[in-house]
Amino acid sequence: MSVTLTFWQLITLLLAFFAAVFAGARLLLSQIDRRLDDRFLSLQEAAKAGDAIIHETLRQHINEESKNSGQLIELERQLLRWEARLPIDYVRREDFIRNQTTIEAKLDGLALKLDNSQTKGVEHA
Amino acid sequence: MLDQKARREFLRWIILLTLNNARPAGCYEELVLMTAQGYYQDATAHELRRELDYLYDRKLVELRKEPSGRWFCDLTRYGVDVVEYTVDCDPGIARPVNYCHG
Numbered sequence: 001m002s003v004t005l006t007f008w009q010l011i012t013l014l015l016a017f018f019a020a021v022f023a024g025a026r027l028l029l030s031q032i033d034r035r036l037d038d039r040f041l042s043l044q045e046a047a048k049a050g051d052a053i054i055h056e057t058l059r060q061h062i063n064e065e066s067k068n069s070g071q072l073i074e075l076e077r078q079l080l081r082w083e084a085r086l087p088i089d090y091v092r093r094e095d096f097i098r099n100q101t102t103i104e105a106k107l108d109g110l111a112l113k114l115d116n117s118q119t120k121g122v123e124h125a
Numbered sequence: 126m127l128d129q130k131a132r133r134e135f136l137r138w139i140i141l142l143t144l145n146n147a148r149p150a151g152c153y154e155e156l157v158l159m160t161a162q163g164y165y166q167d168a169t170a171h172e173l174r175r176e177l178d179y180l181y182d183r184k185l186v187e188l189r190k191e192p193s194g195r196w197f198c199d200l201t202r203y204g205v206d207v208v209e210y211t212v213d214c215d216p217g218i219a220r221p222v223n224y225c226h227g
Contacts, residue, residue, distance in 0.1 A: 098156065101142045101146050105164045108135075108221045109164070115221070
């Protein structure tokens with residue numbers, strides 16, 4: 001079987017062929033383009049969601065930090081109050097030992113002196 | 126001479142009293158010296174160490190001579206008995222008669 005084409009027919013056929021190829025390519029490219037757009041959009045949304053989570057976490061941290069620093073200041077104040085109260089309520093162990101012993105020793109000295117003077121008195125009498 | 130003897134013996138008694146008040150932890154010799162100076166203003170560290178050593182030899186106190194040079198003192202069980210008038214006290218320590226309980 002043989003097909004005979006005139007020149008114009010050949011031109012038309014070729015044009016139709018190239019037009020079909022062009023249309024196919026364009027369809028394909030537009031589809032790729034759309035899918036890429038979809039993909040970028042989804043990536044952007046994921047990034048936005050991630051940002052939101054990070055912001056939320058940061059906000060929580062800042063809140064906690066401010067709460068903690070408040071507690072710390074309160075603790076420091078309590079400690080300072082306690083320190084101021086300490087010398088009013090307590091005496092140092094060393095001071096107590098020294099005072100107590102000095103008083104006891106002086107009492108003992110007095111007892112010895114009394115004893116001696118009594119003995120001397122008896123001797124004189 | 127007699128005064129010196131009385132002073133030494135009373136100093137030993139002051140040391141025992143101080144360590145009795147410092148129980149149960151014990152204390153450093155500085156505190157004992159400061160206390161002794163509350164009675165004898167001119168008491169010296171050397172004098173105090175001599176008496177501490179005497180009491181250590183009589184097994185009345187425990188001494189821990191630290192490498193830094195300080196002495197840490199604590200009363201022994203026998204020392205506590207002497208201070209509390211539980212046992213008789215041999216001469217050498219001016220322990221007064223127990224005027225609290227006759």
